[in-house]
Amino acid sequence: MLRRDFLKLSGAFLVAAGLPGLLTACASNGKSSTSKTFPQGVASGDPRPNSVVIWTRALPHLLGQPHSVTAEVALDEAFTSLVLQETFHVSSASDYTLRVVVENLQPDTFYFYRFITASRQVSPTGRTLTAPPLSDAKEIHFAFVSCQDRGHGFYNAYRRMINDDRNQPADQQIRFVLHLGDFIYETNNDPLMAPLDEAFQPIPGGLIDGDGNRREVGAFPNGGKTSDGISYARTLDDYRHLYREYLTDPDLLEARARWPFIHIWDDHEFSDDSWQTEANYESAGTNGSTDEPSQPRKVAANQAWFEYLPVNLLQRGDIDPDLQQTKAFEFAEVRETLNDRVDESNFADNEDNLKAIDTLTIYRSFRFGRWLELAVTDNRSYRSDHPVPEEISGNGSVFVDPRMLLPLELVNQLDAGRTANNGDPDSFIFAGGVQINPRFNRPPGTILGGTQKEWWKALMLRSEARWKVWGNSVPLMRFLVNLSALNTGLPDVVLSTDSWDGYATERNELMAFLVSNGIRDVLSLSGDFHAHFAGVVLSNYDASPPAPAPAMAEFVCGSVSSVSMFAAARQLSERENPTENERLLQSLISYDATRADEPGENRVTNNLNNTLLNGVVAGVAAAQTNALSAIEAAKDLDVNGHLRYADTDGHGYGRVSVAENEVKVKLVTLSSINKESNGADPGIQRTAAFRVPSVMIAGKLEISGPVIEGEPPFP
Template sequence: MCPRVNSRAQSALSRREVLRAGGALAATGAGLLAVPPAAAAAAGPFAHGVASGDPLPTGVLLWTRVTPAAEALPGSGAGPEVSVRWEVALDEAFTRIVRRGTVATGPARDHTVKADVTGLAPGTWYWYRFRLGGAVSPTGRTRTAPATGSALARLRFGVVSCSNWQAGHFSAYRHLAERDDLDLVVHLGDYLYEYAPGGYQAGEVLVRPHDPPVEMTTLEHYRRRHAQYKTDPDLRALHARVPFVVTWDDHESANDAWSGGAENHTEPAEGTWAGRRAASQQAYAEWMPVRYEPGGRLYRRIAFGALAELSMLDLRTYRSRQAAHPLDPVISDPARTITGSEQLGWLTAGLVTSGAQWKLVGNPVMIAPVRFPSTLSTRELEALSQLTGPLEGVPVNVDQWDGYTADRARVLGALRDHGVRDTVFLTGDIHSAWAAELPADPLTYPLTRDSVGTELVCTSVTSDNIDDILGVPPRTASVGVEAAIRVANPHLKYVELDSHGYSVVEVTPAAVQMDWFALADRTDPASAARHNASFVVRAGTQRVQRTGEPLR
């Protein structure tokens, strides 16, 4: 869920060359594909870059999209069937090629290409590329997961969510791509947005308009929008640099989506919800580097030796409809669900039986309970309601786990009853930074000291937050709001409502640490970033503590 605002209204390149090209294009505001799809086609058959994802100890998924003919534009349904070759090597010069193969593609899958490569060595960096005729794609770099059960001293990855093309440039991706210390990137949802140009903006800010120039409702629309996002030079550079592990939230289909509809969907004017959701899921399967095919299961678990398991959740496909308001008695109805019964059983069983030290959960919406203080002004409450969903001026996020308390109790109860330690939920969605402890009983916390896990929430890459909605400078009106929220919720140790940017997480046997980095200006394609805060979860403690030093 995100603010309910105006919901209707080429040769192989080295890493240095990729980053230099991306930075130069971004700095001029004329990135390779901040332009219409037809112009993208002129950039060559690999105009949408390369990507990898879902690393396993002996394999990884490779992705690209080809434009084999001028008419084969994204979403067009036109163009020839072609065979695309792929190569994986141990060196960037491709003198030691270890795997190669061919994949057929065509208009039925929008000329996207996926190669699920196997037979690789665990914990190893590889380089990969694609060929179509005499054309060669940019070179990508990827890494396999460590061997099953192996000791691992460190895992470090970027964490991002809520990247709205119209609200700004993706400088956060550029800063992550420029790092030399990341094993992967975790994207927690809202990779793209469904709105038409001018929709969903605070202060009528429109940095760059969406293509197609309508709200996405059809397969053609979703394909074109995915294509547009994959023309951003900073996103292309990051995809080419490290593998991604992704899940969706709601804007990959429509705002506040649930199993039978969405807030931002109207029947019959926009067709059936089943048809729209199927279109969004097909485009996602085609355009994202993920082991998912339409009608399949997106939630999955990826292991990193004995150190950590990452469980990625799907909290849109199976959920019950959101409660009508915060006092709606259905909120605690055990028959309602945010996960679906099968996914909930998979999640709790995995947490209880995991052999990994750290149980990480890729969680699209916040699980920590949040009570909003009555001391806030009407204007502050209205601004918060843009992030959490309004009800007669009283903001309560019934789209988060707060609206599905029976499922949350089942998850936290399983952690408590089985003595599970070192569970960390990594969360996006709410366009702000939070660090929380997860009390088994929020009403008695912290007197009972019964935290059963922790939650670390990343900011948005570009999507609006409190200062944008209020139209005030950062770190002004929000400071008092943050303090009031913390007083009303003693398990919340950090709340920052203004910044856009990215996070970096490090996992070691001793601790999990998240660093938050804030962009100076989301509308500036060359924006600098600064370290904002760091919090650490020490092994066995179930607590979050501030630390002054970012990861080195």
């Protein structure tokens, strides 16, 4: 189909603003909108110097019938200075969603937009802001967020962000929000995602909103079930259902109407811990296989994501059009086919996998003036399988979890594939017994895939912006738990192999590329871990000697509402009649700090921050003494010495300011997510502020901070 014909069927349109005769057009006299006509509000996204996307979902009076919707864009909120007024037809083919890519706009300019149906129903008014021109030297302010499970908590992060922004001087207000993924969660009755009270116990009956309604996601129209009985989205109707329900939250709706968003996905927009078109719900079955080919689900998830989020996948790059690889959604008929063969990029080479992934290409870059280049990557569609296959790691008698707390040496060996041991990999591995090495003939693991990786390298090399910021859905830094220091026979483990710790070969390659090419002033902004972290990404965490070089700074934001890392770890570590090793692991996560002279309820102390920052010996010392002096005496900065800050129970967001000579980052932890804000400030527990001076100024990569306001996290 011609591009314009395809876009119409997808609920997307490309138009030019500033057309003759429209600059002085009068605003339409529409009636007040109703939530029934525009139940998901309005949104904008992907701001560039001369274009932006505006979006809505407009329901007709009779569902199933197409209808017309007029989009208006103006320089003022009263819509007396229109720059666009054009009518489009929307239908059930796009679930009545409408995106308009508005071009020919002025840089660094506020625009207001709204939508009007043929029956004179008017949407809420949205506000958006185009990017400054490439020559502009102003400071750029933005926020970054991730992980917003609807059932686990309220979206108070957005309310705090809105209220705080209104109190900022105009030149320090947020320009856009970077969403790093897990905008929706594809499951709706996972017990690990149940809301918790202050004692980390499930709240009976769940959360109740200001109208007395239970905060939850309704049953899927179709849906599937895991062997544990957890429901998950399976069809296009299921994924659309999720976006519809998530996009009724008032704080999220107001945030989307106030700022343009830049979106990337992680796993839950499709399937938890997914890679390419494979789901990973089950551990090893009776045949030892964990493969769950899900190509039709991937197509459905891609389509719903494209329909409901304001992304522009037609735009070429701001600095070099040849670098851009984006592609708007194009449906493909696929079957469920096993991804059992891979090519030299570790990409499953069956036709259905390729067709499903090729329905949408979302990695892209943005330029904001002279100082900021923003690259956002797709860390799921091209990644290889997890380094330790679930038929090995899913053995519950050997490992705690299929993709968590796995031995560092085993993970690195299998990730390296045939390049392990300088190209002489072991034929056998020891993992609960001697087994054949399943990665013996495989290429090294990858998160980005071959084509995207070359795009990333070219962008880093060619960009003339002072700061290169990577919107990176999963953390880059190593998170090591040095269990070997306890002398109990347990090995050192990495916290998660679903992050870059599972793909160290490619991480080393990318960091070495930056260092060897003298590419400085690069930052990673990450999500997924449901915790706040700050630190330095090293060129190779296993290099000794020489000592690994620092390659970039990284900041990880806590979740908007999803269960925190600490709370999830406590739940996962709970065991009936725990063994000595299990009790030891539990104490590294939390302990009861109730004092004899202060009787009362258990005082749960979050020891996970301490264990990650200072090592497991310090974790044990804290659990045994609850004394800061004991922690100080026992800490081992060789474990995770690159970490500068840990707040593993922090719900909230990050705020970034990019100037010529420094980047400032503030990680905001909310007081609570268990009560709906109803427009009021939800309050904050703490903020942690950091400064990263340009290497051009400081002479080396360094992070100053944290400067903490409020109650500091233990220890």
